Amino acid sequence: MNHGCWESRHERKLCNFCATGCIQHVPDVELTRKMLAVCPSAAAAMGQNDFDLLHNIAVIWSNIEHHRGFILCGDLESKRKIFQSESERCLExxxxxxxxxxxxxxGRLMLGGGCSISNATxxxxxxLGWCNRGSRHLKSRExxxxxxxxxxxxxxxIHERPSCVGIKDFNGNLPIHVAIENNQSHENKEVITALLRSRPSMTLVPSGDGKLPLIQxxxxxxxxxxxxxxxxxxxxxxxxxxxxxxxLYPFMFPSTRNDIDHVTVVYKxxxxQPDIFSYFHAF
Structure with missing residues (x-):
């Protein structure tokens, strides 16, 4: 008997069972929307696991994605479509x-109260703030x-609500400004690319402190x-x-720093823009 094949089949059956349990826990979208319209505070209410609605959805989505690797290796096209659909439903x-x-x-800010998710409402x-400091292994609602x-x-x-990329926060920053400010990881680079594809004209809008995205x-x-x-x-x-x-023009900013990479940036x-010096008469 090939124990390796048996273990592989057993793992796949177990994963299918667990994954099926995951999708059974995905809430109904329209019902959730109506519930929050009637009682918005339910979005911040804590469950028995000390997680709010968003964090519980995140856990379900993560479990579905964890099991999708096994499901996508199977031959059942219908099952693959179901899991893709449930994953998208979790995101919605x-x-x-x-x-x-x-x-x-x-509403709390307007009433002068505190804000638990920063002043970026x-x-x-x-x-974007979470993408910068997010935990890869969620342990608590904090x-x-x-x-x-x-x-x-x-x-x-960004894809389904493109108008959101043109909204400023209370600091006067567009999403592109925040993404560049937080650019510490590969994830943020992906977000910057997606933002630019959605609305290229954002590159000409200064941040709350007057910095253009390129200068940032x-x-x-x-x-x-x-x-x-x-x-x-x-x-x-x-x-x-x-x-x-x-x-200062953009090329002048890195020239004040003693770093070879920034010297290269100046050159590039x-x-x-080789005719930039023709603008100096207005400087």
Whole structure:
């Protein structure tokens, strides 16, 4: 008897059983939407596991994704479609729950109360903050949902609600500004790319403190040339726009730093805009 094959079949059956249990716990989208419309505070209510609605949805989604590897190896096309559908349903529920939470927090701020998810009371700004500091192994409601879940929510939000990328937070920052500020990981680079595809004109909008996205990226050593190139390609006019505070052109910012990488950035910026010196008469 081939024990290896038997163990493999047994693991697959066990995984199918567990995965089926996962999808049975996915709440109904319309019912959840109606419930939160009647009682928005339910979005922040804690369950027996000390998780709120969003965190519980994150756990269910993570379990479905964990088991999908086994399911997708099977031959049942119908089952694969079901799990894909349930995964998407979890993301839709996540957005609904987060929107309700943000409405609650916004109301508290307007009444002068505290805000538990920072002063970024739009779903996309909250997710961007979580993407930067999120926990990969959720243990309590005090932690952010797992980064893969947050990243999946961000991509769905940008794709299905593109108007959200043009909304500023209370600090006057667009999502692109927050994403560049938090650019510490591969996940944030993916988000920046998705934001630029959704609305390239954001590269010409200054942040709350007057910084253009390109200048933000230059000043942050964690931003590589690929990000800067994406920002430039989105709208080349950003190369000729001066910083509102210092009146410096983008290529002048890295030139003040003694770092060979930034010297290379200066060279690349000047190469892309060789006629920049003709603008100096107005400087």
């Amino acid at each position: 529920l996540g957005i609904i729950a987060l929107e309700a939470r943000c409405e609650l927090e916004h 739009t779903p996309i700004h909250v997710l 932690e952010s949902p797992d980064v893969p879940f947050v990243l999946a929510l961000l991509k769905k939000l 990226a230059i000043e942050h050593s964690s931003c590589d040339w690929t990000i800067m190139e994406d920002l430039i390609n989105a709208d080349h006019r950003s190369l000729r726009m001066r910083d509102s505070a210092t009146k 910026l000047l190469k892309l």
